[in-house]
Amino acid sequence: MSRFFSVKYNMLEPYTPGEQPQDMQYVKLNTNESPFPPSPKAIEAAAKAAERLQLYSDPECRTLTEKFCEVFGTGKDEVIFANGSDEVLNFAFMAFCDDAHPAAFPNITYGFYPVFAQLNGVPYREIPLFHDLTINPEDYCGINKTIFLPNPNAPTGIALRRSDIEPILRTNPNNVVIVDEAYVDFGTESCLTMTRKYENLLVAQTFSKSRSMAGARLGYGVGNPELIRDLNTIKYSTNPYNINSMSMAAGIGELSDEEYTRKNCRTIEENREFTVEALRRRGFAIPDSKANFIFVKHVMLDGETIYRKLKERGVLVRHFTRPIIADYNRISIGTREQMQTLIDKLDEILGETA
Ligand code: PMP
Numbered sequence: 001m002s003r004f005f006s007v008k009y010n011m012l013e014p015y016t017p018g019e020q021p022q023d024m025q026y027v028k029l030n031t032n033e034s035p036f037p038p039s040p041k042a043i044e045a046a047a048k049a050a051e052r053l054q055l056y057s058d059p060e061c062r063t064l065t066e067k068f069c070e071v072f073g074t075g076k077d078e079v080i081f082a083n084g085s086d087e088v089l090n091f092a093f094m095a096f097c098d099d100a101h102p103a104a105f106p107n108i109t110y111g112f113y114p115v116f117a118q119l120n121g122v123p124y125r126e127i128p129l130f131h132d133l134t135i136n137p138e139d140y141c142g143i144n145k146t147i148f149l150p151n152p153n154a155p156t157g158i159a160l161r162r163s164d165i166e167p168i169l170r171t172n173p174n175n176v177v178i179v180d181e182a183y184v185d186f187g188t189e190s191c192l193t194m195t196r197k198y199e200n201l202l203v204a205q206t207f208s209k210s211r212s213m214a215g216a217r218l219g220y221g222v223g224n225p226e227l228i229r230d231l232n233t234i235k236y237s238t239n240p241y242n243i244n245s246m247s248m249a250a251g252i253g254e255l256s257d258e259e260y261t262r263k264n265c266r267t268i269e270e271n272r273e274f275t276v277e278a279l280r281r282r283g284f285a286i287p288d289s290k291a292n293f294i295f296v297k298h299v300m301l302d303g304e305t306i307y308r309k310l311k312e313r314g315v316l317v318r319h320f321t322r323p324i325i326a327d328y329n330r331i332s333i334g335t336r337e338q339m340q341t342l343i344d345k346l347d348e349i350l351g352e353t354a
Contacts, residue, residue, distance in 0.1 A: 151191070
């Protein structure tokens with residue numbers, strides 16, 4: 001830390017992103033990316049947009065918004081685009097949290113929530129999961145806090161039903177509830193259908209996972225027009241050009257290819273069930289996942305050893321060092337071939353230690 005660094009950030013512990021190795025070719029199952037390339041329509045549109053990079057991007061994202069509204073049936077004033085859904089979440093911390101509206105989220109969840117809270121000087125409460133790693137919706141009812149609820153949760157992959165979330169919205173009428181649906185397209189019920197019913201609901205989604213565009217950094221929030229206006233106040237006070245022209249164009253191309261996205265999601269779901277079954281037979285405990293990743297713990301071998309031995313064999317998974325989840329690894333779901341390689345390498349590792 002330099003002597004110039006603001007005292008505001010003395011205690012800030014930044015988020016640690018998953019490894020993005022550049023040295024060797026891994027079977028990369030550590031950051032929940034899609035194993036499939038973006039839609040050809042997205043690639044073509046991005047290349048075309050590159051020809052006009054001398055111009056600023058459209059701060060209103062008009063063409064993308066129109067296409068989005070056509071596909072999702074929302075109004076133009078009900079959506080905001082951002083530089084990844086991470087930016088939607090940060091905007092939400094800035095816009096909807098303060099001393100009178102502290103944040104609340106699960107104690108085992110997306111590691112960026114506490115970082116955003118600290119960055120914005122927002123008090124927060126981490127609500128413990130049940131011992132089986134599920135979220136108890138009752139813990140969030142009537143708590144008068146701005147709630148960040150990932151659905152499905154990360155890194156567990158466990159999903160809540162829409163009917164579990166409705167009481168949370170109803171009993172916290174003076175706070176915004178942000179449902180983070182980064183992984184919703186792999187089998188979870190979306191809350192998008194409820195944004196007109198609950199003025200305090202903001203749904204965050206992303207093009208990073210089901211839409212194969214993590215590198216484009218394109219996310220969005222959907223909610224009541226007044227919430228969206230507040231988020232726009234933050235956006236226009238930080239970076240009006242937060243979506244670059246190529247990502248915007250790629251997003252439009254991608255939204256013209258819904259069949260491609262749907263097919264990829266179904267393949268990931270099938271590969272997930274295949275992997276879960278194979279790993280359970282090998283002594284792994286795995287909560288039921290509705291995401292494009294699974295959270296696994298072995299009866300005998302500890303999480304760090306499995307992570308390290310897989311990495312030595314060219315397979316990268318995500319290991320978290322926090323003591324309460326250190327026994328686990330989070331494994332992204334890739335192609336059938338990638339998952340078979342994972343299983344083969346695990347067989348080697350388990351054979352070695354038997
Ligand atoms: N929410 C959750 C739960 C996530 O795991 C991630 C991805 N790391 C995000 C939001 C943000 O994704 P992106 O910024 O790529 O949209």
